[in-house]
Amino acid sequence: MNGKTQYFRDTWAEIDLDALYKNVKTIRDGLPRETKLFAAVKANAYGHGDFQIAQEALKAGAHGLVVALLDEALALRQKGIDAPILVLGLIRPTDASVAARHHISVPAFQMDWLKEASQAMESGDPPLKVHIKCDTGMGRIGLKNEKELKEIEHYINNNDSFELEGIFTHFATADQSEENYYLQQLGAFKKLVSSLETPPEYVHAANSAGALCHNDSMFNAVRVGIAIYGLSTSQERPPHIKGKQVxxxxxxxxxxxxxxxxxxxxxxxxxxxxxxxxxxxxxxxxxxxxxxxxxxxxxxxxxxxxxxxxxxxxxxxxxxxxxxxxxxxxxxxxxxxxxxxxxxxxxxxxxxxxxxxxxxxxxxxxxxxxxxxxxxxxxxxxxxxxxxx
Ligand SMILES: Cc1ncc(COP(=O)(O)O)c(C=O)c1O
CATH class of the missing domain: 2.40.37.10 (Lyase, Ornithine Decarboxylase; Chain A, domain 1)
Incomplete structure (x- = not known):
């Protein structure tokens, strides 16, 4: 941690690293043993400072990190973070080689994207680790059905440029008391996962609300953001763990x-x-x-x-x-x-x-x-x- 930089104004934010450590550890300890915790440190760790939060979260038991942008992932690598990092948003296929060289995992769900990314890879690059993104109801990015999934899985598994590392989806309503939509998404994701020929290393769906409020949403990894900062996932469905504000x-x-x-x-x-x-x-x-x-x-x-x-x-x-x-x-x-x-x-x-x-x-x-x-x-x-x- 850089302890030297000065500041010359009387307005500052304080980031309580003890609280962050305790929040991550408490959440980690509450998860099933085999479930890996990825700490969401996108957007400068929700304004808290990505590098400092990443270091502390990893110390407290996080297995890896998720960010939104390739630039965010690269910034963490430049500062010496070598834990697994997954970019959640789509990167440009032409940047596939950069991601692969820095061992940064990225989402994939479109054939055209994979073909372009494959072309952009350079000789000597390690395989680009990809997580297949499924859109089960968030309506943001992802493939939607088994046919697309099988095509994508087949293409990835038969192309040396790629390594299938994960499959994931994102819940739109895990923080709400009404559960129908959540259950619908969960069912759709389970169906997609079960249609894979070989399950990849990471299968993940839950954000904070999923991980803290729905025991059935864990699979073998979770992506937790707001809760590690000691902030509530929602008023409507308060989680059983109350963290300390960081x-x-x-x-x-x-x-x-x-x-x-x-x-x-x-x-x-x-x-x-x-x-x-x-x-x-x-x-x-x-x-x-x-x-x-x-x-x-x-x-x-x-x-x-x-x-x-x-x-x-x-x-x-x-x-x-x-x-x-x-x-x-x-x-x-x-x-x-x-x-x-x-x-x-x-x-x-x-x-x-x-x-x-x-x-x-x-x-x-x-x-x-x-x-x-x-x-x-x-x-x-x-x-x-x-x-x-
Ligand atoms: C795909 C994805 N996963 C996980 C998270 C973390 O969510 P939360 O901060 O609610 O835990 C986000 C946050 O927006 C996200 O977009």
Whole structure:
């Protein structure tokens, strides 16, 4: 872990690696022994930092990793991760050789794609490991019936460019209490798998909701994302394992002032004080992913509740304090400070009328990530600076 990179702003995300380790281990221990856990670290590990999360998840018992893009997989390889990595999205067939050379597995389900990929492979390349993707009801990518499956399996098994490593599908409704659609998908996938001539090494279908809420969805591998970050899979079907939130977001007061009744705050003069009030400015805004819809949201300032007043600006936000607090006071936007107040990612998602996934993914590269074990700072990842200043 790079512990040297600096940051020069008072807004940061803290990533609790103890919590991540514990979440992965608890989920791993709850799975059948033979079921392999692939940690989903796509989208910079849902905003937590792909390399650091990948390392910790593998230490805690994850067998491999899944990402969305070939670039994400290559970035992990460049940083020294040598565990199995599966790209979930389609790569360009012309990039088959790059994936093969870096031992990165990819999905396959179209004959044309396989033929083009086969042509793109270079002499000396190891076989490209492929997982056949089945569309059993997600409607995104994948083949849909036994005829297509048999053709694809036959082509892969008779072409030295490829190695059939896995077969998988993805559930659309594993997090819902209504089970019919889930059962339909499960049945369709089982039928497809049983029609294979030779079962490959990995057969997988479950995401977090599948792995935590449906014992029948395991096969021999699962792809778990949201749950390893200690976030809930859904309100509708809460899993039996409750993890600890890994992500928190903090900033510090940069300016404090007392305003008089009638004075206004922010663009559009959107907030007007009714009485004398203490107003503080914090250096975070919608350009960080702290979105304008969060106007009115509570934050925690020195353990006390405070509220955002006025419109959120691109880089700054104003809060109304319960009493005077000095410049430098820590303000927590997501997470806690050890007082009774705690702000969950889900609370922010509700305010934004979205899902928890979107919240941590949206806090972007402008916000440095600080990696912690207990209260010990292990390193900083500041995507704005590549070297020590
Ligand atoms: C194909 C696939 N598998 C697994 C996952 C992980 O899902 P979750 O974060 O709900 O565990 C995702 C996430 O979107 C996905 O697209």
């Amino acid at each position: 992500f928190s977001l903090h900033t510090a007061i940069v300016h404090v002032k007392k305003i008089q009744p009638g004075e206004c705050i922010g663009y559009g003069a959107g907030y007007q004080a009714k009485k004398e009030e203490w107003i503080a400015t914090i250096p975070v805004g919608y350009a960080d992913g702290w979105l304008r819809m969060l106007e009115g949201q509570r934050v925690i300032a020195d353990g006390h509740r405070a509220n955002i007043v006025g419109r959120i600006c691109m880089d700054q936000t104003m809060i109304k304090l319960p009493h005077y607090m000095p410049v430098g006071t820590k303000v927590t936007l997501i997470g806690g400070q050890g007082s009774d107040e705690f702000i969950t990612v889900e609370e922010i998602a509700e305010k934004l009328q979205t899902i928890n996934y979107e919240v941590t993914c949206t806090i972007n590269f402008r916000v440095p990530r600080l990696y912690k074990r207990g209260s010990r700072l292990l390193g900083v990842d500041n995507k704005l600076l590549s070297e020590d200043e």
